[in-house]
Ligand SMILES: Nc1ncnc2c1ncn2[C@@H]1O[C@H](COP(=O)(O)OP(=O)(O)O)[C@@H](O)[C@H]1O
């Protein structure tokens with residue numbers, strides 16, 4: 398077994414309000430108010446992931462899931478502790494990530510692929526596959542700013558799954574896609590999982606987590622509340638209680654927000 | 655970037671134990687930018703195409719703009735103000751300065767805004783963030799080409815013949831501006847993430863650059879007025895770069911290049927220029943160090 402991700406006693410602090418004007422600062426100072434207030438979005442989070450595991454990352458909004466993914470893909474750095482990863486990381490953290498609204502879909506594919514470490518030759522080789530998977534048809538050459546959010550997500554997801562990554566991260570990706578596309582994404586992620594790569598998948602939909610993941614980590618206000626087998630994780634969250642969410646008939650694919 | 659791993663066929667053992675376990679955010683700063691030249695090239699190309707997007711004349715504007723500026727200086731300063739008679743080819747003199755100044759101010763201004771402007775990339779994907787100020791410098795450098803082309807054509811029309819020392823000086827001048835511009839862009843692009851005031855401040859600062867270099871006045875004016883204090887004036891690398899370009903092109907368009915060089919260009923300008931380049935490199939190192947310290951907090955503050 399090869400360790401794929403190490404998260405060692407990681408904490409991440411944010412400031413609640415950043416931009417203050419001179420006037421606000423002066424007034425606050427005169428009233429002897431506290432100038433900046435910080436809070437910990439993640440606290441003492443520790444776990445290890447072996448290569449080939451697929452992890453469902455669950456928890457309420459604001460519990461720190463996206464922050465954790467950003468630490469894993471290297472966008473942010475922890476304030477305490479350390480994050481270590483092995484191999485190339487790809488994935489989709491937000492629908493519009495890494496797209497330039499004024500560029501066409503075609504140009505954006507090249508740019509987005511390059512950011513994730515693909516070479517020009519590699520992108521050229523996979524270009525047709527990427528376009529086919531994204532299924533944006535004749536909009537390929539119109540600017541991405543005019544795409545619907547679903548189309549943008551499709552393009553982003555399509556590029557990400559074509560990167561030869563060792564770790565695949567997916568956050569909020571399936572939330573905006575339509576049903577057929579969600580199905581297609583799940584299929585593709587299963588392929589990625591079956592090829593032995595590590596997957597980190599954020600979702601609120603117990604059905605898809607159950608299908609995709611062999612381990613669940615639940616975050617609660619920035620701390621690890623649960624880390625273990627999928628079914629136990631889902632019952633820990635009480636998400637499988639059908640009676641509670643009567644309008645959520647789409648248990649399989651749910652709204653992944 | 656890690657080695658390219660092809661997805662193994664199903665069933666084949668998948669082993670990445672030879673790859674190191676590293677911090678995903680590790681970066682080697684500016685060196686990383688040069689390792690990822692392909693991405694840099696895409697970013698530069700994107701900025702260039704964005705500039706003339708949806709314009710019919712497109713890249714032609716890059717020539718129209720400097721040429722009309724040249725004509726303006728020719729008419730206003732040369733003919734209306736009459737500097738043309740007292741000071742040979744004053745329009746060329748001004749234009750030499752303008753090439754340097756606009757390369758510098760464009761790099762400084764666009765570079766300062768570059769990280770905030772590329773929010774979408776910086777926030778969501780791990781890119782070496784030095785990439786953006788460097789790309790701004792290269793885009794500004796790209797726009798120097800048409801300006802130099804217009805300058806060359808005008809100078810040749812005035813009877814200029816290029817000389818090797820001058821050309822070397824021109825090259826050093828571009829190096830100075832590129833290096834110092836990148837250094838300041840690094841510093842201010844990071845600072846601008848924390849307080850958007852910095853972009854405004856840079857706007858104000860660049861106004862001073864125009865008057866801090868011998869562009870719309872000759873260097874002789876400085877040495878006459880300030881005597882030995884003129885050496886402090888030469889501590890400004892941008893002023894040195896302007897003088898190098900004037901030495902390379904403007905003096906060659908006058909009736910007596912040797913005499914004009916002796917009169918209007920400081921002795922050892924090439925040496926001074928190399929010193930300025932060295933100084934710019936030092937500022938670049940400082941810029942990188944500060945950038946690396948601020949970088950940690952950049953994504954969350956965007
Ligand atoms: N850049 C930031 N600056 C300040 N606070 C932030 C920032 N990013 C996230 N947060 C805060 O951190 C907490 C965790 O956010 P997030 O990781 O996005 O949660 P989740 O993805 O689980 O919904 C939230 O309270 C959010 O407001």
Ligand SMILES: [Mg+2]
Nearest residue numbers: 462463568654
């Ligand atoms: Mg989130």
